[in-house]
Amino acid sequence: MLSISGVTKKYGKMVANDNISFAVGDGQIGILLGPNGAGKSTIIKCITGLLRFTGRIEVNGFENTSQEAKRQLGYIPEMPAVYDLLTVSEHLEFIRRAYRMEDEAYTRELLERMELWDKKDKLGKELSKGMQQKLSICCALAHKPRVIIFDEPLVGLDPHAIKELKQIFRELKAGGASVLISTHMIDSVEDYWDVANIMMNGRFAATKLNDGSEGQSLEDLFFEITEGKADPQEGGNS
Numbered sequence: 536m537l538s539i540s541g542v543t544k545k546y547g548k549m550v551a552n553d554n555i556s557f558a559v560g561d562g563q564i565g566i567l568l569g570p571n572g573a574g575k576s577t578i579i580k581c582i583t584g585l586l587r588f589t590g591r592i593e594v595n596g597f598e599n600t601s602q603e604a605k606r607q608l609g610y611i612p613e614m615p616a617v618y619d620l621l622t623v624s625e626h627l628e629f630i631r632r633a634y635r636m637e638d639e640a641y642t643r644e645l646l647e648r649m650e651l652w653d654k655k656d657k658l659g660k661e662l663s664k665g666m667q668q669k670l671s672i673c674c675a676l677a678h679k680p681r682v683i684i685f686d687e688p689l690v691g692l693d694p695h696a697i698k699e700l701k702q703i704f705r706e707l708k709a710g711g712a713s714v715l716i717s718t719h720m721i722d723s724v725e726d727y728w729d730v731a732n733i734m735m736n737g738r739f740a741a742t743k744l745n746d747g748s749e750g751q752s753l754e755d756l757f758f759e760i761t762e763g764k765a766d767p768q769e770g771g772n773s
């Protein structure tokens with residue numbers, strides 16, 4: 536369970552997150568949508584402990600900056616940051632040692648699913664941007680976190696990795712983890728989200744639950760909130 540209560544983050548006088556509260560329950564996939572500058576990366580950086588803020592963030596009941604919260608949290612940043620001089624397999628060994636994880640078979644499985652096993656002896660700096668993104672995903676999942684934050688996870692991935700990652704989202708959900716995905720690619724999340732939050736100007740402008748009922752699509756709601764109308768591509772029939 537990821538729980539955010541009354542979080543406010545200011546950069547100087549600029550309020551990037553204004554008293555934000557939301558939760559992603561066990562076995563739920565939460566989506567964070569919003570135009571550029573809405574405050575999505577800021578709340579993600581607050582959750583992952585990279586920014587100071589006022590309010591409270593809990594990871595499975597532990598304050599987000601605590602060691603226990605960090606043990607249970609996985610974070611895939613928008614820009615992958617791999618170690619230039621560690622090989623792919625050394626990255627995973629580093630994570631296993633840091634989290635005292637014995638399960639080498641699991642990290643091998645992650646590399647195989649992301650088609651990185653045959654690259655296991657390559658250095659971080661020798662990987663393409665997409666390979667670095669895939670390695671970043673493997674590293675973030677290697678310690679089997681219970682709360683996982685993905686910032687634009689599908690950008691730069693090839694079709695196989697996109698398919699595999701969508702399957703991983705479903706497996707994390709089935710395993711009871713809480714998953715939060717920030718994305719601009721609304722159509723890429725249409726089929727597996729549980730709760731979607733649309734941000735505007737540092738606030739939550741709308742929250743929509745995916746309860747299986749027919750009705751307004753997430754995309755139409757997004758355009759209605761952010762531009763005061765439904766998707767212009769749809770011919771304005773809302």
Ligand SMILES: Nc1ncnc2c1ncn2[C@@H]1O[C@H](COP(=O)(O)OP(=O)(O)OP(=O)(O)O)[C@@H](O)[C@H]1O
Pocket residue numbers: 546549551569570571572573574575576577578
């Ligand atoms: N380090 C910073 N110093 C000052 N202002 C910042 C800083 N980082 C972000 N901001 C401002 O905070 C607001 C929210 O930015 P944020 O990066 O959280 O938006 P975002 O929703 O992630 O945008 P995008 O979709 O473009 O990634 C913006 O107005 C941005 O200019």
